[in-house]
Amino acid sequence: MADARVVLITGASGGLGGALARAFAADDVVRQSRSAERGDVAGDLGSDADVDRMVREIVAEHGRIDVLVNNAADQMIGEPGSPDAERWAAMLDATLLSAVRLSRASIPHMPDGAAIVNVSSLESSLAFPGRGPYAAAKAGLEALTRALALDLAPRGIRVNAVAPGLIEREGLRAAWPEGHGAWTQQTPRGSIVSPDEVAAAVRFLAGPEASGISGVVLPVDAGWSASARLG
Numbered sequence: 001m002a003d004a005r006v007v008l009i010t011g012a013s014g015g016l017g018g019a020l021a022r023a024f025a026a027d028d029v030v031r032q033s034r035s036a037e038r039g040d041v042a043g044d045l046g047s048d049a050d051v052d053r054m055v056r057e058i059v060a061e062h063g064r065i066d067v068l069v070n071n072a073a074d075q076m077i078g079e080p081g082s083p084d085a086e087r088w089a090a091m092l093d094a095t096l097l098s099a100v101r102l103s104r105a106s107i108p109h110m111p112d113g114a115a116i117v118n119v120s121s122l123e124s125s126l127a128f129p130g131r132g133p134y135a136a137a138k139a140g141l142e143a144l145t146r147a148l149a150l151d152l153a154p155r156g157i158r159v160n161a162v163a164p165g166l167i168e169r170e171g172l173r174a175a176w177p178e179g180h181g182a183w184t185q186q187t188p189r190g191s192i193v194s195p196d197e198v199a200a201a202v203r204f205l206a207g208p209e210a211s212g213i214s215g216v217v218l219p220v221d222a223g224w225s226a227s228a229r230l231g
Contacts, residue, residue: 004028006062007206010045010102011072013038015169016119019195020069023203030058032072045072045098055105065106067206070099070141071119075134088133095137099144110157115206118145118161119198120217122225125163138163142217149215158214160205164198165221188223197222 005027009020012031021029032054033039041057043050058065074094083091099118110116123131124138142161149159166172166183168191173180183192201220204210219225 005066006030006058006064007067007069008032008058008065008102008106009069009071010098012040016164016167016195016198017071019199020071020202022196023199024067024206027067028062030062045101046093048101051101051105055102055109059109064111065109066111066114068102068106068110068114068116069119069202069206070102070116072098073119073134073137083130083133088136091133092137092140095134096140096144099141103144103148107152107157113156115157116145116148116152116159117202117205118142118159119202120145120161120163122163122165122219122221124217126225145217146215153214158205158210160210160213160215161217162198162201162205163217163219163221164193165219165224166192167198168192168194183224186224186227187221188227191222192224193220193222 007024007027008030009017009024010032011017012021013033013035017031021031030041031039032041032043034042034044036042041054043054045051055065072094074091103116118141120141121134121138123135124142127135145159145161152159166180184190198220201218205213205218
């Protein structure tokens with residue numbers, strides 16, 4: 001399709017990654033994953049060499065990158081105990097520096113007017129027990145969003161972020177009934193956000209309808225962060 005954008009989505013093998021690919025179905029989507037069986041381009045986002053190779057492969061095939069969605073992250077789910085410095089470093093590398101590497105490698109191949117959307121989290125600004133490394137990495141991602149928005153403004157490249165709350169996924173209610181119930185009760189509409197709702201916000205920020213928006217972080221939480229959360 002001649003008018004299709006080339007959209008690179010990292011961390012595309014998960015639930016949100018799949019929703020992002022669906023949201024950009026009208027475009028030419030390139031899904032990044034660590035495994036070749038789960039994406040269109042495979043590689044380790046913790047490796048400068050791998051990132052450079054993946055971008056070269058994409059540009060060789062498609063000629064450019066119009067939209068970069070930095071979705072890859074390490075959520076540190078279910079890990080007991082207080083994280084040590086090594087775990088902090090691993091989290092920062094997987095969640096923040098992966099976006100730094102991909103952005104650095106992709107920007108030279110992005111035309112004027114392109115867009116970058118980073119997937120952050122409400123945890124960047126709202127503390128949850130035992131989640132310090134993840135929160136710090138996402139806060140750094142939001143700072144990167146604002147910095148790149150200024151740096152790339154002369155080329156008309158917009159950089160924004162979405163900050164989802166708890167995202168619904170299969171089995172979440174059964175695996176975490178207390179947390180799921182609390183989030184649901186405290187969300188004004190009575191349900192948490194779906195992956196497709198988050199992906200729709202990303203697509204909006206990447207599209208021409210949002211041409212006047214850059215350097216912002218958009219909460220996507222069905223109103224959870226605006227509520228009193230007294231439940």
